[in-house]
Amino acid sequence: MDTATHVVMGIAIGGLATLDPVVAENTVNSHSVLVAAIIGSQIPDIDTFLKLRNNAVYLRNHRGVTHSIPAVLFWPIAVTAFVSLFFPETNILHLWIWSFIAVFLHVFVDIFNAYGTQALRPFSNKWVAFGIINTFDPIIFSLHVLGIIFWIFGAPPGYTFLIMYTVIILYYLLRFIMQRTVRSALLKTIPDAEEIIIAPTMRFNQWRLAVTSKDNFYVGRAYKRSITIFDKFKRLPVPQSPIIEAASKDKNISAFLSFSPVYRWEIGEFDNYYEVRYIDLRYRSNGHYPFVAIVQLNHDLDIIASYTGWIYSEEKLRKKLNIVTE
Structure with missing residues (x-):
């Protein structure tokens, strides 16, 4: 997801954490967990700074090691250690638990983008990308902002964000069904498709399509069940020269x-x-x-x-x- 969405996710996780009695029992715990959740929701994207070197390094490494299994285990420890310096009286165990939840959710939601992550490293370098949620999804971002506004005006944050995340889970299921529907329609249009990439866009019902068949590449768009092919390229192997x-x-x-x-x-x-x-x-x-x-x-x-x-x-x-x- 984009940086703005990860920020509001961190705030939401901090609010959700108030359902934890240990977090809710005093302001030190609740404030430290909120800070840790915001940092934890951002820290896997620390590799964004690789852009300062060059695009090649960035492409090879973004959402790679920093989103791997070892990283998901390491980041909460680092976040907990850092935040506890400013909140020495906080409950370390629960600070770590909510830091872990924030980091894990960051990596987890990223695998639903078209870009994906190498979340299975070191066991596999394969990119995991389900491609059902756009990098910036207006609905998901708006739901988070709405939940934060409710919190500001006095709604209980724990239950507010619990309801919000329940709605978002249902939204993810809907997007999965929509993508499967597009795939089914696409196979009727290109029955010999060997590899199909269906990627979301900012528009709810519109998807980008890149299809590989035995002899051709196809590029198009889907709107609901309607498939439009814009370009067709002959599939030629890269020559040895x-x-x-x-x-x-x-x-x-x-x-x-x-x-x-x-x-x-x-x-x-x-x-x-x-x-x-x-x-x-x-x-x-x-x-x-x-x-x-x-x-x-x-x-x-x-x-x-x-x-x-x-x-x-x-x-x-x-x-x-x-x-x-x-």
Whole structure:
């Protein structure tokens, strides 16, 4: 989920914790748990700072180690130790319990996004992504904000957020059913589909589609049961060539390939350089595919520029690469 949703989730967990008699018995416990819940709801995303290095490092590591099983066990201990420095009289056991709940829920809700997490590490590096909830879901965020407002105006926080989370659980079940309905409709449209990626959008009834069949890639949208295919690409294996081999050594290309499950490729030859481009098919927006990896090589096959990330125009891409086309 996005940062704002994780913040309000932390506040909600702090309110829910008042159902715990030990937390509710004094203000020290309730205040420390609230602080710990807010921090615990944020700390797995500490790897966001990797963006300051470069996109390749960020892609390879975001929602990886920091969302793994060892991390879920470690973060509550770290949060408890940190918060107890400011609240030395707090109940350590219950502070740890609610810190653990906050961290666990952060990782748990992230697996329902299309991006997913490597939550099964170290047992598996596979990305777990159910793709039923958008990274920012207006309904989930609004329910949290509404619950916080009720709390501010005097509603009992424990029962308020217990009711809210019951509603959210039912909402998740509804989204799962909706996704299965889209999948069923899609298989009628593309019966030979081998791999189907159905990703949510900001709009409740609309989904992004990226489908792989034996011979083709399909990109489209679903609105309820209605399927619209926008693009169809021939599924061609990446060729074995000196250009591809040289490009594959680039960190941006390797990071992209480690992250993207469905993509097409292009090779261009210009007066002064070759260009290899990989295009993720999951994120079509207004006829454009913004998530790419690109590497440019001179005719001696030395890498002269590369980039991976979100680009919405060729002009911005060229500025990132610092190369002017012929």
